[in-house]
Amino acid sequence: MLNFSLTKQILIWGTVVLGLLFAMPNAFYTRVEAHNDAAAIIDSGQTNDALAADAALWPGFLPSGLVNLGLDLRGGAHLLVEVQLEDVQASFLEGLWPNVRDALAAERDTIGFVTRDGSPADELRVRISQEAGAASALEIVRGLGQPVTSLTGAAGSNLDVSINGPVLTIKLSEAEIVAMNNRTMAQTLEIVRRRIDEAGTREPTIQRQGTDRVLIQVPGVGSAQEVIDLIGTTAQLTFNPVLGSTSDPAASPGTGNILAPDAENEAAFYILEKNPVVTGEDLENAQLDFDQNGSPAVAFRFNTSAARDFGDYTLENVGSLFAIVLDGEVISAPRINSHIPGGSGIITGNFSVEEATNLAILLRAGALPAKLTVLEERTVGPELGQDSIDAGKVACLVAGIAVLGYMVLSYGLFGIFANIALVINVGLIFGLLSIIGATLTLPGIAGIVLTIGMAVDANVIVFERIREELKTAKGAARAVELGYERALSSIIDANFTTFMTAVILFIFGSGPVSGFAVTLGFGILTSVFTAIFVTRSLIAIYFARARPKTIEV
Known part of the structure; x- marks a missing residue:
């Protein structure tokens, strides 16, 4: 257990170095951000001395991915808009009228002249001059219908046609309304996202809420009006x-x-x-x-x-x-x-x-397929975001110092090994967040603070098990081996259930809940890695060099 091969040591510490390398740009956030912005503009074909100077702020051979700051940390615009779905339905019926008119006109001998009556926006009313041809007109118009392209109404028609005397009333079927609304919302989300991305904003949050609303959060812009002008x-x-x-x-x-x-x-x-x-x-x-x-x-x-x-x-x-x-x-x-x-x-x-x-x-x-109506607009100032960042730093610092102190006082040298692994663990979290380009929000910081407390749980379980084995095992090395072997199942069980909770929060949650779930999930993965491999590697290196006959945990 403690005789780590050279290959395994290289893999463990190579992973650590790689993760910390990806996390490093976040320690120079302003410089790397200026470099990334300048590099993007230069790649588009524009260049000048100022852009070249900004691009030189960070070496090109180093990773430059950053953890994006969310609206509550960076400031920006918050909008809740309503999509006027009724306009799309009315537009569809308006466009249907020429087809209905031409189809009925082809049967003028039996139907007579065709005129359009006034009607609400969600209906199309057509009058024929020969009421005797009403049944024929009804079949002709129904034949213009198309199958609904949705799981709920795949076998139905998109038109609901009825007749009262010489007047045909054409409406969209319920299945088509649902399918059309879903198509309209999906198209609206995509176009809003493309417009905001084209403007160069970072990591906007664009989500559907309910049947006809869209939540838009754009970090880094000066006011909500800028976003309204762009998407309105x-x-x-x-x-x-x-x-x-x-x-x-x-x-x-x-x-x-x-x-x-x-x-x-x-x-x-x-x-x-x-x-x-x-x-x-x-x-x-x-x-x-x-x-x-x-x-x-x-x-x-x-x-x-x-x-x-x-x-x-x-x-x-x-x-x-x-x-x-x-x-x-x-x-x-x-x-x-x-x-x-x-x-x-x-x-x-x-x-x-x-x-x-x-x-x-x-x-x-x-x-846009339909007009957007702004229901709520709010501008979050960068000062509030900076306050959140400062508060998050204080929380992480206090939690970190408390945990580090407790581990040293409780477990001595082994506690120092656990603390080294804890610092590496936090760095690996930021490395993973940088690799995937995740957005860090205030709840995400809460997830990191919680991870700091949870990260040493596995080490505590192992160390307590080693204490018990020291009373019965033959030698310090054997006690460490048995401690890791017998604590492994408990570590995996505890962290697996917590990780599944994080996955469920991510799948079913949104916004702040999703941000918390991401950092919590990554924290669990890195804490298990550092506890099982990094701390054990440090202990193995210590035993290989010091060769202690007895240990105190």
Whole structure:
């Protein structure tokens, strides 16, 4: 038991050195963070003397992963937003109307003329002129339904169609509403995450809460309004032909057209074709650029299919106006001076550099499927986060000193071995957190403090067992061997049950609970490793060098 082979010693201490090497950047947090930010910008193609100086703050051959600080430690923005799911359902029914109209019009001999009646947003009401064809119309519209793509309603239709006299009422089925809401929430979470990641923030927390709410926590930003400005725009981008302009906001645009206000001139309105030539969903890329006058603009590029449509339209409409519409407002209406092949272009306007950059981010990330309503916003100042860090340091320091003192007073030299393992244990926790890029929160610090107390439990069990074996065993080395052998099952049982509790907390918990579970789980793994291998290795080295005949534990 105490005759460790050279290979085993190398593996144990190699693991320790590697873990402490990954934890080391956290001791130089500000310098490494500046290095990482500068390196990321340089990798994107930008460089200057200031960036080069920041990149040189930390050697490139050393690990540079950091434990990210959560909102309660770093400060930042906390938002709770509500996704307007009803808008998506209404939009689906609105888009269904042309298909219903065309399908019924094909059977005009038996159904008659088809018109649309007024209805609530969650219904589509269609009137036929020949009531005798009601049954036929009902079957035609039901045939437009599609199977619901969800586990709860895989065999059902997405449409619920009924008829009362000559009026068809079309609604979404319950299974489709559930499936559509889930799709909308998943898409919203992904787009919000992409927008925030594009802005360069660190480790945001973006989680679904309930059926229609999203929790957003972004560490390191100055105010909640910055995040609202970034995610609050749906960024529905369309490119529509311009039919005319007017100063009358109540003017009728005509059938199949829309009236859109000018984003820069409140008194101007454009009459546009409702169906766009291309949309923002066809964008392949968008980035900050500058026009011929040196003003900030947004350069964009379409995918292959949209580029062909865009090129064909510009070829056929040279000299016409073409509106770029963002969230229902015309932000630019340039004239097509020549054929634009390749699907590339530039959006100009009275943009600042920040506005153009944010617009490019929004377009790259894609359009939100529904409007977001802010229910709660809160800005956490960095001073409060620093107070939390200071309090956490004090708690760790007090707990550490108390445990270290107790072990030395109780177990003498063996207590010193356990203390060395305890210090290594804390370093390994930070090494693991750095490797996976975990976010440390205040509950996470509580998990580390708890781990400091728990880390010596295994050593206490072993040392107490060694004390008992010293009374009966033949020799000190044999007592140590038996102490480790007979304490091993108790150590594994106790730590395994606690580790399973941490896993359950991580799976079913969120936010602070999840952060606590991560540090607790890692602490258990490292404490078992240090107790079984590191402390025992130190004892083996001591026995190999000192060769004591008797020991006192």
